[in-house]
């Protein structure tokens with residue numbers, strides 16, 4: 121009786137093994153580890169890539185560390201949450217920072233997870249992959265590391281906070297204007313949500329270091345002051361306060377003659393929208409027309425928690441058109457700049473239409489509140505709509521970061537800003553309503569010293585800044 125049972129089980133086992141002959145041989149060391157080295161370890165290793173605070177929670181280097189995650193890994197690759205990459209499949213091969221895994225490699229992970237996640241023989245393992253050390257920068261050894269001049273304490277009761285910090289460049293740091301080749305930010309605490317520090321750029325969750333393509337640069341001017349627009353975000357509560365001093369590492373071009381173009385930009389932003397409560401597909405658009413022959417270097421859509429999808433379309437002067445980038449399921453956690461392998465040619469007159477779709481319904485699991493209308497605002501719980509676009513102007517002209525409506529549009533006027541930030545709707549902008557950057561100039565603009573900027577004062581200030589901008593352009597190509 122006993123013997124019979126054993127034989128039955130044994131033969132069943134045999135049939136099973138025969139059916140899965142190839143799959144059954146999948147082991148960690150021989151098959152899975154090479155796939156992880158190629159597709160996952162850039163983030164999943166001790167102190168792996170810190171993409172603006174998005175640090176992978178576990179390492180996939182040894183069998184012991186990886187084994188418990190086998191099922192979750194198979195699931196994550198099957199439903200395309202890992203590796204994180206949000207461009208539609210039609211764009212495969214177009215972007216240099218693409219993070220996709222081949223079907224073959226997916227099958228290896230799945231087969232491994234489904235056959236008991238076997239260890240195999242460590243002798244079959246590939247040589248372990250070398251990664252930059254814990255304190256290493258992915259851009260290599262920096263020429264300059266800057267920190268904010270102040271160490272900032274993010275108080276216990278802070279949930280969302282915007283502050284402007286500064287770094288004054290001294291001659292010891294740079295003694296002449298320099299062409300920037302690469303920039304890598306490192307948040308100084310887990311409360312950093314994003315940083316914008318012009319002209320260095322910025323970082324948000326999911327961003328990687330920015331390395332300019334050869335021949336293209338931004339300029340860091342000697343003696344200038346860098347303003348760090350810091351967005352802190354954390355759970356408020358006793359004991360949650362923390363110190364922050366964020367850093368940025370910079371590499372310069374060794375040889376200024378190697379620089380052919382300055383990086384130009386457009387933000388294709390909208391500020392005047394209102395997404396109705398409960399609306400699941402609210403669409404707005406913004407456009408930009410290239411004044412000169414240009415080449416697009418990268419695209420980066422930016423929304424907050426209600427962002428649903430993004431699309432950039434190009435309408436060429438010859439009447440043809442194409443979708444440059446389709447992000448069908450936008451994920452706020454991954455602020456990806458899509459960087460072209462081959463820059464996209466945009467002849468003068470090419471119109472780009474950026475389409476944003478928002479989901480302000482309960483169906484959106486990230487939606488903090490589906491019962492309120494939502495407009496533009498800096499906190500994560502308000503919305504933003506930007507279709508950032510970096511490009512080079514083939515005529516060599518530098519186009520500073522511009523808005524959407526058309527060439528030469530220098531972004532928002534102060535009158536628009538007054539309207540946008542006038543929370544109590546009295547037609548005036550009180551100092552506590554003013555956005556961070558403006559507070560520094562507030563008293564200067566408030567000429568009648570009543571503690572508020574009115575439309576007339578804003579219009580005068582506008583004229584002044586416009587003249588100044590024009591003057592700058594005449595006097596120097598950098599601004």
Ligand code: HEC
Pocket residue numbers: 156159160161162163164169171174175176177189192193194196197201202203204219221453
């Ligand atoms: C660009 C960085 C990056 C790459 C590349 C990456 N991961 Fe992740 N992974 C993360 C981060 C960050 C998290 C935690 C946050 C999250 O879940 O989104 C995570 C979470 C996970 C999780 C746990 C969450 C879940 O979905 O169950 C699994 C499993 C996972 N990754 C598997 C993989 C595998 C397998 C690969 C390679 C095929 C991979 N990851 C590649 C950054 C990355």
